[in-house]
Amino acid sequence: xxxxxxxxxxxxxxxxxxxxxxxxxxxxxxxxxxxxxxxxxxxxxxxxxx
Numbered sequence: 886x887x888x889x890x891x892x893x894x895x896x897x898x899x900x901x902x903x904x905x906x907x908x909x910x911x912x913x914x915x916x917x918x919x920x921x922x923x924x925x926x927x928x929x930x931x932x933x934x935x
Contacts, residue, residue, distance in 0.1 A: 908932070 899917040906913055906923040913923040926932055 902915055902918075903912050904915040904921060905911070906926055907921045908926040909923065911923055911925070915921070922932065
């Protein structure tokens with residue numbers, strides 16, 4: 886049980902932060918570190934095609 890608690894505490898917490906979109910360079914509010922594309926760019930045909 887103690888090991889599980891220590892493991893949970895060691896994991897980084899998701900951080901809301903203003904980041905730059907990797908497609909258009911616009912600043913946007915990101916919910917977590919891995920979110921690097923803004924919603925506007927994610928809604929484009931280019932993003933959906935990959």
